[in-house]
Amino acid sequence: MMKSEADNRQRVIIVTGACRGIGKAITETFVDNGDLVAMVSENKNELLKTAASVSNPNNVLVLDGDLAIDDFVDEIVEATYSKWGKIDVLINNAAWRTIETLNTISRENWEKTLKVCLTSPVFLSKMAAKKMKSGNRGGVIIHLSSVMANRAGGTSPAYIAAKGALLSLTYEMAALYGPSGIRVLAVCPGNVTTAMSSDFKDSKGSNISQLLVEEMEDMTPLQRSASPEEIAEGVFWLSSNKASFINGTSLDIDGGFAHNFNSYKSKKKQFPNEF
Template sequence: MKKSDSFSPRVIIITGASRGIGKAMAEKYAGNGDFVALVADQKEELEETAVLLKEGENCLVLHGDLADGDFLKQVVENTLAKWGRIDVLVNNAAWRTLETLRTISLENWEKTLKICLTAPVFLSKLVAANMEKNGIKGVIIHVSSIMADRAGGTSPAYVASKGALLSITYEMAALYGPSGIRVTAICPGNVHTTMSQDFTDSKGENISSDLVRDMENLTPLQRSATPEEIANGVFWLSSEEAAFVTGTSLVIDGGFTHNFSSYKNKHSQFPKEF
């Protein structure tokens, strides 16, 4: 997006900014000249991201636990103390375990929902209140997942939270729309991140590469996304080019969601065509 002569930097809060998609988002916004508040629980990686950005006063590191309500308030207060406003909030942070509903503990269920759902909702509530108070027509973006609609039976709390994020997107868009605040969601498919590299079999052996290949064989574009490609979608949603987009989600999955069968099966049926 080309900067206009009247360009002024926005203030962006990104949760889960220490790695993967969040890190790519931080690089995208910082490269655009925006001010970026980096939020995560991985202090060392978060500081490495800040150094990578090389933006000095344009970057703020906020290390803490998003499951802690007091930390959510600190994120908003510290961002306002540094820059005086908030224009965009990207709720990207996530946490989950790989287990079925048969075995998941109440502790793991509640921790997943706290980080993946409760934190985004109440951080959004705090940010939106400040936007309304200061007349800022801001943007809130929730990072959901195609798993909100394509569950696998192996991560119940994560799937529940991602589905709920879509519902709260519609609810928040209806509530804050009259104030000029846009609320949207993004639903990535498989992305090359650390979260896609921790799958193990019953013997504890890592089978991530096998699962990724299987996912890619079901994807029309025949590959996974890069974090930068997801960041590009988030950046667009927060831009003026998407000024009439709210109360909806953007799916970036390489066509996976609406594809019926694997390309291995297609090839066996139509070897000259697939």
């Protein structure tokens, strides 16, 4: 017996990594639209804090647990469906990673990164797609990949492998689920102002995040980082009927970073009056 049902006008959304950064902004954007959101995170305290801060706390379901644990992943879709009777959109946003090279990464860190960033999105998508197909309503699955999937730095191998695999799986899932009216897409953010962009350290343990951010911003034509809200707006649009024929592809939201050749510091040396 379902505890409650969604209004026909309301969409039911699952967002992983929902308590901070991009995931929090995505949650807020959907709730502001009147949608119902199952918020997933392993940080229960932050999750409850975020849930209480959205424009309509009655429109969220809090699901706390570790995406590296198979049993918890299995529970997410069932708990959401039991609560609201349908699933319209799945946003695979959660991430976990270490900053180290392939020379030093442990098997434990490699496997946990792949569990959270790749395996859990795969099986959440599989289970969500079953619910979407059962109602003959179609749906949308969006994977948060990264520009780093195509522009690796050599310092986070498991994360890069997972983000690249998510792009390939976007195409695979779109081919499989498209005939059922389920669109599958990826979003590739550039540098975004979040906690995950502020934990870089040098060999002595000093935080060098600002230096790296400034370097990446100098490679970005818009000359700045994105806010989480800017990524959320792109995700929201892709999930809407306004993007109804967009399927099996990825959207870069990176200020032009991916297709820029060199830094603006270098450009200014060549053409000081033009850049």
